[in-house]
Amino acid sequence: MTDGTGLRDGELPDDLNAAEAGMWQAFRNGSVYDLSSGDTVVDDPHGRHPWGPGRTVRARIVCWLLLDGPPALAGRVSALKLTGVQISGSLDLAGGAVVPYVELRSCRFEREILMPEARFRTVRLVNCSVPRLEAARVNTEGDLHLPRCRFLGGVRLTDAHIGTDLLLNQAVVHRDRTGRSISADGITVGQDLQAEMLESHGELSLRSANVGVSLSLRGARLHNPYTRQALNAPQLTVGRTLYLSPAGVGGPQLAGRTPARGTRIQHFECQGGVRLDDGRFGDAVDLERARFTFTDDQELSLRRVQAPELRFLGERPQRGKVVLSGARTINLVDRAGSWPGIGNLAMRGFVYENLVPQGSFPLARRLAWVAAATAEYHPEPYERLAAVLRASGEDEDAREVLLAKHRRRRETLPPTGKLWGYAQDLAVAYGYRPGRAAVWMAVLWAAGSLAFASAGRPRSGTSTGEPPWNPALFALDLLLPVIDLGQMGFWHLDGGWQWLAAALVLLGWILATTVAAGATRLLRRN
Numbered sequence: 466m467t468d469g470t471g472l473r474d475g476e477l478p479d480d481l482n483a484a485e486a487g488m489w490q491a492f493r494n495g496s497v498y499d500l501s502s503g504d505t506v507v508d509d510p511h512g513r514h515p516w517g518p519g520r521t522v523r524a525r526i527v528c529w530l531l532l533d534g535p536p537a538l539a540g541r542v543s544a545l546k547l548t549g550v551q552i553s554g555s556l557d558l559a560g561g562a563v564v565p566y567v568e569l570r571s572c573r574f575e576r577e578i579l580m581p582e583a584r585f586r587t588v589r590l591v592n593c594s595v596p597r598l599e600a601a602r603v604n605t606e607g608d609l610h611l612p613r614c615r616f617l618g619g620v621r622l623t624d625a626h627i628g629t630d631l632l633l634n635q636a637v638v639h640r641d642r643t644g645r646s647i648s649a650d651g652i653t654v655g656q657d658l659q660a661e662m663l664e665s666h667g668e669l670s671l672r673s674a675n676v677g678v679s680l681s682l683r684g685a686r687l688h689n690p691y692t693r694q695a696l697n698a699p700q701l702t703v704g705r706t707l708y709l710s711p712a713g714v715g716g717p718q719l720a721g722r723t724p725a726r727g728t729r730i731q732h733f734e735c736q737g738g739v740r741l742d743d744g745r746f747g748d749a750v751d752l753e754r755a756r757f758t759f760t761d762d763q764e765l766s767l768r769r770v771q772a773p774e775l776r777f778l779g780e781r782p783q784r785g786k787v788v789l790s791g792a793r794t795i796n797l798v799d800r801a802g803s804w805p806g807i808g809n810l811a812m813r814g815f816v817y818e819n820l821v822p823q824g825s826f827p828l829a830r831r832l833a834w835v836a837a838a839t840a841e842y843h844p845e846p847y848e849r850l851a852a853v854l855r856a857s858g859e860d861e862d863a864r865e866v867l868l869a870k871h872r873r874r875r876e877t878l879p880p881t882g883k884l885w886g887y888a889q890d891l892a893v894a895y896g897y898r899p900g901r902a903a904v905w906m907a908v909l910w911a912a913g914s915l916a917f918a919s920a921g922r923p924r925s926g927t928s929t930g931e932p933p934w935n936p937a938l939f940a941l942d943l944l945l946p947v948i949d950l951g952q953m954g955f956w957h958l959d960g961g962w963q964w965l966a967a968a969l970v971l972l973g974w975i976l977a978t979t980v981a982a983g984a985t986r987l988l989r990r991n
Contacts (some may be wrong), residue, residue: 466841467469467625468510473753476535477489477490481526482518482521484518484519484520484522484550484888485522485523485526485884486499486522487500488522488526488527488530488545488547488550489526489530490534491546492534492535492541492544492545492565492823492900493529493534493535493536493537493538493541494538494541494542495537495541495544495566496539496545496546497546497547498546498547498548498550499547499549500547500548500549500550500852501548501549501571502549502673508549508571509571510549510571510572510573510592510593510594511594511615516551516573516618520549520550520551521550521551521552521553522550522551522553523552523553523554524552524553524554524555524556524557524574524576525554526537527545527552527556527637528556528557528558528561530545530565531545531558531561531563531567531877531881532558532561532562532563532577535844535875536564536592539852542566543565544565544566544567544568544727545565545566545567545568546566546569546573547568547569547570547571547572548569548570549570549572550569550570550573551572551575552572552573552575552576553575553576554575555577555578555579556574556576556577556578556579556580557578557580558578558579558580559581559582559586560577560581560582560583561580561583562583562584563583563584563585563586563588564586564806565586566586566587567585567587567588567589568588568589568591569589569590569591569593570589570591570592570593571591571592571593571874572590572592572593572594573593573983574593574594574595574596575596576596577595577596577597577598577599577618578595578597578598578599578600579599580599580600580603580977581600581601581602581603582601582602582603583600583603583604584602584603584604584605584838585603585605585606585607585609586606586607587605587606587607587608587609587655587874588605588608588610589608589610590608590610590611590614590755591610591611591612591613592612592613592614593612593614593615593616594614594615594617595615595617596616596617596618597614597616597617597618597620597621597641598611598616598619598620598622599619599621600620600621600622600625601621601622601624601625601723601902602623602625602626603621603622603625603626604625604626604628605627605628605629605819606628606876607628607629608627608628608629608630608631608632609625609627609630609631609632609718610631611631611632611633611634611636612633612634612635613634613635613636613800614636614637614646615636615637615638616636616638616639616646617639617670618639618641618704619622619638619639619640619641619645619646619647619648620638620647620648620649621641621644621647621648621649621821621909622648622649622652623645623648623649623651623652623675624650624651624652625649625652625653625744626652626653627652627653627654627655627658627836627841628653628655629656630654630655630656630657630658630659630660630779631652631654631657631659631660632659632660633647633663634659634660634662634663635661635662635663635664636660636663636664637666638663638664638666638667638669639666640667640689640691641667644667644668644689644691645667645668645669645670646665646667646668646669646689647665647667647669647670647939648670649670649671649674649824650670650672650673650674651672651674652674653674654672654674654675654676654677655677656677656678657676657677657679657680657681658674658676658679658680658681660680660681660682660683660685661681661682661683661684661712662684662712663682663686663687663723664685664686664687664688664729664739665685665686665687665689666689666730667689667691668689668691668692668694668695668696668697668737669687669689669695669696669697670697670698670797671684671696671698671699671701672698672699672700673699673700673701674675674698674701674702675701675702676701676702676703676704676707677704677705677725677975678704678705678709679703679704679705679707679708680701680703680706680707681708682696682707682708682709682713682733683708683709683710683711683712683728683733684711684713684731684732684733685709685712685733685734686734687734687735687736687737688736688737689736689737689903690736690737690748693737693738693741693763694737694738694761695735695736695737695739696735696737696738696739696740696741697738697742698740698741699740699742699743699744700742700743700744701741701744701745702744702745702746703744703745703746703747704747705746705747705748705749705750706747706748706749706750706751707741707744707746707750707751708733708744708751708818709733709735709750709751709752709755709779710733710751710753710754710755711731711732711733711753711754712730712731712733713729713731717806718750722897723841726741728787730754732754732755732756733756733799734755734756734758735755735756735757735758735759737759737763737942738759738763738764738765738766738770738785739757739764739766740766741764741766741767741768741770742766742767742768742770743768743769743770744767744770744771744772744950745770745771745772746770746771746772746773746802747772748772748773748774749772749773749774749775749776750767750770750772750774750775750776751776752776752777752778752779752803753776753778753779754778754779754780754811755778755779755780756779757779757780757782757785758782758784759782759784759785759786760784760785761784761785762785763784763785763786763909764775764785764786764787764788764840765785765786765787765788766787767787767788767789768789768790768791768792769790769791769792769793769796770789770792770793771792771793771794772793772806772988773794773795773796774794774795774796774798775792775794775796775797775799775817776798776799777797777798777799777800777803777804778798778800778803778823779803780801780802780803781804781805781990782805782809783895784809785805785809786805786809786810786811787804787805787809787810787811788810788812789810789811789812789815790812790813790814790815791813791814791815792812792814792815792816793815793816793817794816794817794818794915795817795818795819796817796818796819797817797819797820797821798821798822798823799820799821799822799823799826800822800823800824800826801824801825801826801830801832802824804834804837805963806837807836807837807838807840808837808840809815809837810837811838812838812846813838813843813846814845815838815846815849816849817849817853818853818856819853819857820824820853820857822832825832828862828866829864831850831866832866832869833863834872834939835850835866835869837849840931842873842874842877847866847867847869847870847873848867848870850866851863851864851866852869853929854866856967861954871886871891874886875887877945881942890914905972905976906944906973906976909940909944909969909972909973910928910937910940910941910944913936913939913940913941913942913943913944913965913969914936914937914941915936916936916940916965918936918937923924925963943966943969943970943971944965944969944970944972944976945977946970946973946977947976950982951971
């Protein structure tokens with residue numbers, strides 16, 4: 466029977482084979498239909514051991530059951546629950562509305578699964594071998610589970626809508642003809658998207674995806690030597706946290722939690738670029754112990770990302786760049802050994818409010834971190850670091866950062882500017898160490914006083930009313946610009962002493978000018 470006649474009373478169609486007849490009856494009963502042999506080697510859906518006709522059902526019969534199947538037995542709920550079954554032909558559910566619950570475990574598909582624009586309640590494919598899953602714009606009221614499945618020709622979930630959870634834990638996905646392993650641009654997931662210990666060979670594309678709670682790639686291995694990006698997810702929105710962190714192997718998989726002590730750890734590893742530009746994350750971006758392998762033209766791009774916390778705690782990339790330009794976070798949790806070197810870090814416009822270093826991160830290394838981000842001098846990273854340090858009460862460190870900024874700027878100036886910069890640095894450290902001017906003044910005053918005392922009484926510049934000769938006051942009068950102590954106008958030096966007097970006047974003006982410049986910067990900063 467091929468026209469559906471008699472299905473309303475549950476009669477079996479005439480052309481079903483034995484395996485299909487058993488599946489038909491199990492569907493009406495809502496029970497599991499298990500054709501596995503009990504031999505783990507033979508039953509492996511990813512192995513090469515052939516499954517004969519006794520374990521094979523036609524894809525069109527499966528579609529018949531799901532789209533227009535017989536009624537359930539009295540007191541039962543119809544459902545398709547298969548284990549160890551081989552499905553021949555292409556399973557085409559495109560545009561269909563599937564009401565029964567679907568759960569297939571350790572099944573083998575000979576050809577692709579087609580369900581674009583189909584509607585389901587819940588679909589679970591567990592440990593299945595599938596040539597390709599084509600499910601653009603698919604809609605599920607509940608979960609879409611694909612754990613431990615292997616897809617040889619990729620997965621397409623573009624613009625799909627998953628009501629609750631999307632699970633891809635321990636799945637193995639190879640690239641399609643476009644070079645993508647999973648194409649899920651524009652996907653919406655109501656709750657969690659879990660892809661823990663996922664193995665991706667190609668580009669994992671999540672452009673403009675929206676995940677209601679958390680996106681977990683803990684322990685995943687993304688490998689894409691074919692194109693530039695291994696994870697391409699600009700404009701990604703995650704309600705809580707994005708995890709690119711370790712997973713525990715051999716224990717329970719608890720998304721977002723640190724593996725228990727003694728559990729074997731599998732790190733998140735990525736060979737290929739990562740693009741998270743313009744992402745929005747409700748809680749954090751977690752890069753705990755993440756491992757990135759880039760070529761020189763690849764990068765970890767976090768341009769304009771917004772997250773309350775950025776946990777930059779991965780291993781230092783040996784090549785490629787880390788780009789944080791325009792990103793905004795409240796807490797920057799980082800480790801000194803996680804950041805790349807000079808020329809491989811960019812963070813112009815990167816805004817953070819608190820620094821939470823893990824382990825030792827002295828100021829000298831923090832200054833090297835800023836220098837690494839400014840291959841060409843730019844003041845903003847220095848000023849941001851100084852503002853954060855000052856807000857946390859570390860005023861001395863903030864002054865050191867601003868001093869380092871001026872010294873870095875000095876290297877970009879012409880010779881005259883450099884000379885004046887060295888003078889300011891030597892005299893008062895660009896105004897950030899004003900006490901140094903007093904020390905220089907005291908040294909010059911003492912030296913001048915001793916020199917003029919040994920010179921003897923100079924000739925008077927007036928015939929009457931000259932004050933008593935005082936070498937100390939005369940030296941101080943030379944050093945202090947503008948202020949007149951009544952010595953310079955009355956006493957005149959001859960020979961080499963005139964040059965000494967001129968040198969003291971010049972040094973006094975330099976000290977006064979540098980102190981004024983430093984005071985101006987201090988007042989402007991306050």
